[in-house]
Amino acid sequence: MRNIGFSYDKRKIIDGISLKIPEKTTTAIVGPSGGGKTTLTNLMARFWDVQEGEVLLGGRNVKEYSFDSLMKNFSFVFQRVYLFEDAIANNIRFGEPDAPMEKVIEAAKKARCHDFIMQLPNKYDTIIGEGGASLSGGEKQRISIA
Numbered sequence: 001m002r003n004i005g006f007s008y009d010k011r012k013i014i015d016g017i018s019l020k021i022p023e024k025t026t027t028a029i030v031g032p033s034g035g036g037k038t039t040l041t042n043l044m045a046r047f048w049d050v051q052e053g054e055v056l057l058g059g060r061n062v063k064e065y066s067f068d069s070l071m072k073n074f075s076f077v078f079q080r081v082y083l084f085e086d087a088i089a090n091n092i093r094f095g096e097p098d099a100p101m102e103k104v105i106e107a108a109k110k111a112r113c114h115d116f117i118m119q120l121p122n123k124y125d126t127i128i129g130e131g132g133a134s135l136s137g138g139e140k141q142r143i144s145i146a
């Protein structure tokens with residue numbers, strides 16, 4: 001990010017920020033609530049565009065990438081998790097609709113949600129959402145990660 005500036009409306013949220021995140025590393029963005037951390041990450045995937053400066057990925061402006069290639073290369077676990085009123089297995093399949101059951105289970109094991117899913121009466125066929133199983137905040141986040 002090179003000297004970026006961003007406002008949702010009139011209030012400036014990001015002002016003159018420059019940072020470089022090296023490839024294949026882990027970075028934590030830490031700051032006060034409402035400080036602009038989520039906004040900063042959303043700018044990387046072009047959910048919004050900066051008004052000043054530029055956001056580059058691998059040296060190229062994010063605006064030069066197609067939305068398809070951006071979406072294929074970003075994964076987000078939002079603070080607020082969105083799940084569909086559908087079976088748990090189908091929610092996990094969201095990123096790859098044709099994934100076989102073994103792959104769904106493998107993803108669930110990696111995200112540490114396989115064990116609690118197996119304890120539900122209908123296991124991976126359990127419908128979540130309105131009128132379905134109620135899951136805790138952390139359980140929903142794990143399914144979202146998977």
Ligand SMILES: Nc1ncnc2c1ncn2[C@@H]1O[C@H](COP(=O)(O)OP(=O)(O)OP(=O)(O)O)[C@@H](O)[C@H]1O
Nearest residue numbers: 008009013031032033034035036037038039040079
């Ligand atoms: N869609 C939006 N429209 C207008 N203002 C917004 C929008 N999203 C966030 N804001 C405002 O921008 C500021 C930064 O919000 P942001 O969500 O980036 O903060 P954050 O650092 O992620 O906070 P938290 O630690 O609470 O998650 C906040 O003051 C918020 O009210």
Ligand SMILES: [Mg+2]
Nearest residue numbers: 037038039079
């Ligand atoms: Mg946030």
